[in-house]
Amino acid sequence: MPAPPLNREFPPIFDGHEDFITQIRRPRRGDSQLAAVLTGDNHRDLLARSEDGHVDLPRAMEGGLGGCFTSIFLTNERAEMAPVDYAMQEIADLYEVADRSDGRWRICRTAGEVRAAWEADAFANVIMFEGADPISRSFKELRVFYEAGLRVLAPTWSRSTIFAHGVAFRGRLPETGLTEAGFELVEQCNRLGIILDVSHINPAGFWDMIKASQTPIIATHSSVKAISAHVRNLDDDQIRAIAGQGGTIGINFANGFLDPSMAMDSDPSLETVVAHFAHIVDLVGDEHVSFGTDFDGATIPTVVKDAAGLPVVARALKAKGYGDVAMERICNGNFLRVLESVCG
Template sequence: MTRPTPPILDGHNDLILRLMRGHVSAAQVAAGGAGGHIDLPRARAGGWAGGMFAIFVPDPGPRAAVPVGDMTAASYDVPLPPMLPQDMARRATWEGVAAFEALAAAGVLVPCTTAAALEAALDGPALAGVLHLEGAEAIGPDLAELEALHAHGLRSLGPVWSRPTIFGHGVPFRFPASPDTGPGLTEAGQRLVRACNQLGILIDLSHLNEAGFDDVARLSEAPLVATHSNAWAVTPHSRNLTDRQLRRIAESDGMVGINFATGFLRPDGRMDPDTRLDSLLRHLDHLLNLLGEDRVGFGSDFDGAVVPHAIGDCAGLPALRAALRSHGVDAALMEKLCYRNWLRVLRQTWGG
């Protein structure tokens, strides 16, 4: 079967969480019929080439990480869970590393730690896999775990998810609301930024509050990147980025991956799969206007979000390409949005 082109390199997915929870095995992801948004046959059918595979530590207990049912009203403010104990987060994070390695052993993905390896994997039989940490709860103030995780291939890290960590504060799931929701990075958070720069680990700003964003912008020597975020001017959700933040990203030659989660796409902030791709195109236009065509990509949030029915899962990405072409996106810009911009910013961050 001929795969749709250009391949889409994705800034964020939560497939690992499905393995950690026992909802699917690596063998099922390889064979197909895995449920959720991602498995290897559907990825090939949709031209989804992989990208950042997030390790996220869910809160203990039955409550969902993101209570989608609480995000369908005209306005909402979902309470944040408390900080996780480091020992619990450490155990779960290494379970996530083991799940990533199981996907590699099953032939689902090829672990990538350089931009050259990512590019080589785009047309290969397996997905390109970058190990990402969504929330750094497993890492202690001495940062020893950071070096251990880097040795296992970690190349992208968000200091926070939405709950607080010893490094900083995340934004809540609040609409309508600004991302200016609390204090900036702690002293440990500032050390984490410097250590990530030294190790060549991308620092993901997607869940960080505005004060923390500003601290990273002040401290970091790398391009500023939000792997799965949208434009606050289009959808005034606390998870989205203001025009001021977007201009700082542009000044750093960083980039933003457009999140497919409908609550961050729709002007009314509702998590509703009955969402037209016009909403995504409005965010695209705004981001291109402020960032330029070299600094925008996609960060789907597959397996971690409610996405538009028009896409459905990774096999549905031809619908996105078709919408982009109908919107006037030419072949050169299409390649940049789908994968070239991610390769550029990761090469600048990682070196090589």
């Protein structure tokens, strides 16, 4: 059965971060990651409805999810493939899905292309790197990946790269800021037209990026530290800094990032989800908050469940009192504003 048209109950949602392309090649128990890649053993078809994971085309259309920054992510720093090879494989996987989608699964490079995809009831993928592991000190890979569609880049995941250090989920990582190469990476991204993402970077690196970047910075999938003091969330000073540069923050739906307990096995209420949006609106306005679900990369509240459940959140935001202009901004306008400003 073909996917339904895009749900228009609310403005199409453009999500700041989804991990589905990493998940479709996850190895079965006992398999290595390398074996899964070499055999082409895809465990999910993103064009067919599934009970696995959070996102596929039918559920996205049903939930009014019109697209996202699609994460290219090296799942483990000890992975058996070189990061640049792994990134190329994941991008190739994304293009393969697009090739057999009859135009309903698109790789987009500009805000205009995203909007055109929605006119055709298509899902708009904008490629992002969750960690700059595939980029070397020479930056030669950056231009090649840009030509392949890369438009958003985080210097690091929650580990260290040659560019920066992340916030550690466990153990400790260096607390210093951007390296010399990291400052050069910011300059290269500004020059090419690649948006910089501060999700996962440590506080010192965050402030270095704020000072160094000449273009708006975003947090693709972070939530509010004033509600949940999780190390991955943003404090009010960081939220103000992103807003001050014209950026936006995607609210991460990971249970531990939402719930005041910070427990990943918690099950936050719909009211808690909405509270994270409301905190940012109250602090800096509705021009600086967006969706950043982390679908297929996190355990999320049962009230949402998957992409098809997004209208539950949109209705709750509407009930909170956000009007048509605010809803347009929160659902897609804020991310598309930055995409248009930086990338065209």
